Amino acid sequence: MTDEQTGAPDNTAVRTALWRALHREVDPPPHVIEDEIGLRLADPGDDWRDRPDMDPGATRGFRAAIAARARFIEDLIAERADQGVTQYVILGAGLDTFAQRRPEFASRLRVYEIDQPGPQAWKRRRLAELGYGVPDWLRLVPVDFEASESWLEQLTAAGFDPGEPAVIVSTGVTMYLTKDATAATLRQIAGLAPGSTLALTFLLPIELVDEADRAGLRASEEGARASETPFLSFYTPAEMLALARDAGFGDVRHVSGSSLAGRYFADRTDGLRPSSGEDLLLATV
Numbered sequence: 001m002t003d004e005q006t007g008a009p010d011n012t013a014v015r016t017a018l019w020r021a022l023h024r025e026v027d028p029p030p031h032v033i034e035d036e037i038g039l040r041l042a043d044p045g046d047d048w049r050d051r052p053d054m055d056p057g058a059t060r061g062f063r064a065a066i067a068a069r070a071r072f073i074e075d076l077i078a079e080r081a082d083q084g085v086t087q088y089v090i091l092g093a094g095l096d097t098f099a100q101r102r103p104e105f106a107s108r109l110r111v112y113e114i115d116q117p118g119p120q121a122w123k124r125r126r127l128a129e130l131g132y133g134v135p136d137w138l139r140l141v142p143v144d145f146e147a148s149e150s151w152l153e154q155l156t157a158a159g160f161d162p163g164e165p166a167v168i169v170s171t172g173v174t175m176y177l178t179k180d181a182t183a184a185t186l187r188q189i190a191g192l193a194p195g196s197t198l199a200l201t202f203l204l205p206i207e208l209v210d211e212a213d214r215a216g217l218r219a220s221e222e223g224a225r226a227s228e229t230p231f232l233s234f235y236t237p238a239e240m241l242a243l244a245r246d247a248g249f250g251d252v253r254h255v256s257g258s259s260l261a262g263r264y265f266a267d268r269t270d271g272l273r274p275s276s277g278e279d280l281l282l283a284t285v
Contacts, residue, residue, distance in 0.1 A: 021036055021038055032070075040130055064275070068274045069278070073098075073199055081108065091114050112141050114143050139158045139159060165192070166197075170201070173201075179235075186243060186283075195285065196285040198249070200280065205234045205236060237256070244281055258276065
């Protein structure tokens, strides 16, 4: 799901980074997350705010949801790090900027970003151009999923210790995978060291999405299909929890988008709230 000629990240990765930046630019404080580095990485041009998918009004719920899930993940990392976990793995890292935004915290960990070789090489170049570079505690792990390379083998070769607990995160990925592929990934992660935690997002079936958000989900699905990256899988919370239990996780929990709204947006007076449609699985080995 990349530009075949340049190796640049796909539209989804760029849009996610721009929505994080838009939250900071158009929504009043307090900001759930502040990420201008993703905007610098993407380098979309001076007119990026004129894109149809950056309309401040039409995208309020979407950018709030993206900001909320990013904040939830970083709060989870902080919590697990305080418990002694030192390995953090990002599956399908895209334009994630945790390592650049929070170096004082990230440098206490070993951070592994897994992505396709093309976009990862592109990101490495952009990090160098912007003066961030790739410090020793950040490992960019290229995995050619289309060639059926094992991400776990490549991860271990890059220094990951499967005998020590880790936090593994996958956001905005499961909708592009078959349910069998996601089940296989869950089984691999469930085989990691006790104390390892997975945070994974999944899309809800349309009938479980709030009525006000259904048109947006349909538009996203149509856009993905037009880009030849169709949504393949939707899950009810019960189905995702069962999938994780069957994979071997001992503790599984559903984190709804509405719970993130309550956690991060409850005291806002501007009405900004995350859209529904994407929930999280939190599973611990």
